[in-house]
Amino acid sequence: MAFKCEEVEKNLSKLTFEVSAEDFEKAIDRVYNKNKGKFNIPGFRKGKAPKAVVIKYYTKSVFYDDALNDVLPGAYEAALKESGLDVVARPEFDVEEIKDGEPVVFTALVTTRPEVKLGEYKGITVPKIDYNVSEEDVDKDIEATQKKNARLVTVEDRAAENGDIVVIDFEGFVDDVAFEGGKGEGYELELGSNTFIPGFEEQLIGAKTDDLVDVNVTFPEEYHAEELKGKPAVFKVKVNEIKVRELPALDDDFASEVSEFDTMAEYRADVKAKLEEKAKEKAETETQNAVVEKAIENAEFDVPDAMIDAQVDNMLRDFAQRISYQGMNLDMYLQYTGQSLDDMKAAYRPQAVKQVEGGLVLDAIAKAEGIEVSPEELELNLVDMSKKYNMELDKLKELISDSELEGIKKEMVLTKTIEMLSNNAVVE
Numbered sequence: 001m002a003f004k005c006e007e008v009e010k011n012l013s014k015l016t017f018e019v020s021a022e023d024f025e026k027a028i029d030r031v032y033n034k035n036k037g038k039f040n041i042p043g044f045r046k047g048k049a050p051k052a053v054v055i056k057y058y059t060k061s062v063f064y065d066d067a068l069n070d071v072l073p074g075a076y077e078a079a080l081k082e083s084g085l086d087v088v089a090r091p092e093f094d095v096e097e098i099k100d101g102e103p104v105v106f107t108a109l110v111t112t113r114p115e116v117k118l119g120e121y122k123g124i125t126v127p128k129i130d131y132n133v134s135e136e137d138v139d140k141d142i143e144a145t146q147k148k149n150a151r152l153v154t155v156e157d158r159a160a161e162n163g164d165i166v167v168i169d170f171e172g173f174v175d176d177v178a179f180e181g182g183k184g185e186g187y188e189l190e191l192g193s194n195t196f197i198p199g200f201e202e203q204l205i206g207a208k209t210d211d212l213v214d215v216n217v218t219f220p221e222e223y224h225a226e227e228l229k230g231k232p233a234v235f236k237v238k239v240n241e242i243k244v245r246e247l248p249a250l251d252d253d254f255a256s257e258v259s260e261f262d263t264m265a266e267y268r269a270d271v272k273a274k275l276e277e278k279a280k281e282k283a284e285t286e287t288q289n290a291v292v293e294k295a296i297e298n299a300e301f302d303v304p305d306a307m308i309d310a311q312v313d314n315m316l317r318d319f320a321q322r323i324s325y326q327g328m329n330l331d332m333y334l335q336y337t338g339q340s341l342d343d344m345k346a347a348y349r350p351q352a353v354k355q356v357e358g359g360l361v362l363d364a365i366a367k368a369e370g371i372e373v374s375p376e377e378l379e380l381n382l383v384d385m386s387k388k389y390n391m392e393l394d395k396l397k398e399l400i401s402d403s404e405l406e407g408i409k410k411e412m413v414l415t416k417t418i419e420m421l422s423n424n425a426v427v428e
Contacts, residue, residue, distance in 0.1 A: 119298030
């Protein structure tokens with residue numbers, strides 16, 4: 001395979017590689033066989049037209065996109081292996097003009113791992129961090145548990161108040177036209193939670209069960225949906241039900257229901273002990289973070305923007321997956337909160353920068369110190385994972401792909417590196 005690698009600029013290289021005319025033709029054959037049932041050509045039963053007839057009727061380019069997707073992954077992987085580059089972000093692909101009977105030439109712009117020049121990372125001095133647990137902290141924790149165990153009780157003898165949960169059907173209109181994503185049924189909305197667009201929840205205070213309410217709002221100028229930016233809208237809302245939280249009494253019965261203890265005194269002491277353990281863990285984590293931040297400050301490197309962009313995208317995907325468990329997708333979340341996708345990316349970016357910088361420096365330290373994960377350490381970690389997921393160890397190993405296993409090992413190396421830094425730090 002013809003191959004060329006050239007540096008475009010610092011941490012950006014261009015790979016040029018090709019797929020032979022013969023291999024591309026084989027890919028076209030695979031695409032034809034997979035999709036021939038979609039072609040409807042006069043004189044032939046659907047899906048029965050020979051490839052040559054399909055090409056004559058549609059031209060050969062009808063197969064190109066799928067054939068390119070067929071051959072590109074393998075060709076790119078081979079080119080990347082030959083280049084020896086450590087690529088850290090998604091490449092940008094391009095393909096030269098496709099000519100029948102000639103090799104197909106691809107190019108890929110790839111972002112490579114930046115060089116990290118380590119500074120001092122052993123013996124770093126950081127301030128001692130302590131967190132004390134007060135009786136007020138214990139009260140707040142118990143009150144949170146009390147709220148979680150509250151019963152939702154329907155009220156019918158009064159209007160909705162701030163803090164109530166209203167069950168509503170709604171549909172949004174702009175210029176008397178319903179817009180996409182603006183409709184919901186049986187939605188439970190806590191008034192005062194600021195879940196919906198500013199001004200929405202306040203207009204439901206005072207509404208009664210079965211009331212029909214016109215909620216007038218204006219979408220923010222920076223709203224993610226272009227067609228709704230700055231537009232006044234009316235939501236037709238029907239209040240189906242009004243609910244309140246009925247809190248249980250904080251007595252011995254409550255303690256026995258939410259814990260293994262028979263009295264509030266015992267339960268309260270246990271809550272305090274657990275909060276103190278969490279406070280200790282928080283202090284240790286923040287001390288470790290301070291040590292890592294110092295190591296980052298002492299190092300010299302340039303982070304390519306593509307690495308940060310990729311991390312932001314990963315964080316957005318994780319967030320979208322989390323809210324999907326609540327029956328919501330990212331578009332719905334943006335619409336209800338009045339944010340744009342760019343707003344969310346901007347909010348995530350500082351955290352993404354820290355994560356990328358930390359990863360680069362810790363990886364460089366691990367290599368400098370020769371920190372690795374032994375087969376025995378990996379096996380113990382997998383045993384712990386199998387217990388956590390209540391799964392047979394062999395079954396877990398079958399389900400873990402090679403790339404996932406590498407990710408687990410990388411995370412273990414990261415943990416060992418942070419522990420090494422912390423153990424060598426001066427805390428005062």
